[in-house]
Amino acid sequence: MTSTATHLRTIALHWTDLHEAAGQPVTVGAFGLGLRGYLARLDAADRDEYGYDRNHAAHLRSQERDPLQLGERPVPVRLHILDTMRAVEAALVHCADDIAQAVQRAPIAGPTARRTAVAPYATQREADIAAADRARRTQLAHADLVDPRRWRYTGRRTASHAALWLLARIERKPGPCRRLTADEERRIGTVAAGAAARVERALDIAAQQRTLSTPCPDCGGAVDVHGGEGRVPVAHCMGCGRIWTEGGVIAA
Structure with a gap:
């Protein structure tokens, strides 16, 4: 299969x-x-x-x-x-x-800005560390958003x-x-x-075989069609054995 x-x-x-x-x-x-x-x-x-x-x-x-x-x-x-x-x-x-x-999954959410007026940083070093962390998280969120696997x-x-x-x-x-x-x-x-x-x-590009819903016009038997892979399609009656191509009956 x-x-x-x-x-x-x-x-x-x-x-x-x-x-x-x-x-x-x-x-x-x-x-x-x-x-x-x-x-x-x-x-x-x-x-x-x-x-x-x-x-x-x-x-x-x-x-x-x-x-x-x-x-x-x-x-x-x-x-x-x-x-x-x-x-x-x-x-x-x-x-x-x-x-x-x-x-x-949904894309990673980017960082939110800190309201320094309400919660100021104690030192400049702390502010620099927080800014670097926000930049890293922003970069990760953007990379996840534009991930070609998404x-x-x-x-x-x-x-x-x-x-x-x-x-x-x-x-x-x-x-x-x-x-x-x-x-x-x-x-x-x-x-x-x-x-x-x-x-x-x-x-x-593939071999094909189908049993058609339309019966043989001569005997009423089931008709199989074979074709594909560049071959001329051929219909074969399973009842009377008649064989057709588009050009007409080739065997009876």
Whole structure:
């Protein structure tokens, strides 16, 4: 069974590949691009399988199109890649937000100034020691506030950064966070598995096999589809043994 850490590394390592693939022409042979009639429902089925809707539903409204964008405009060459990137990023960032809210401690508070008019220092040496201590505590508070290991709710909120931050939590790396509970690890695992599967399918870098909900049009038997890893997708009826590619029946 693939680990959560492996899923998160897959996302982080291939995020740049997705950016590059979004501007590339469609590659014939990618799993899910052929056999259009059979594969039309796979995306919705996969979201249900991995619990995807539960993990990024809160972000869907933020992904709605701005009314100013309505109308005719150029369409990206590989829109399904961009859709994958938006869905994966929304799910990972939302997951990181929730996990950080639960496990990340608040920044260290800085020192307060002493009201010397009310409580004056006895000697200049005492005043100098107190000033040095305040400067040290101020520096520590600032360092904790800007700690790069701290998850932030503004600024750098990309899928790759969220994946690496969640990976650090899974691997119990040092940082301003407590240890994850079993439920929190399972939550991250669910999101990571769904996101990695989407990335792999979009880039066609993993072998895929699905049993389709649509039966064989000839005998009504179950149809398995095999593809991925650059191979042309092939559908095989488990009942009558018929085999299809996008070009048509190749065996009966």
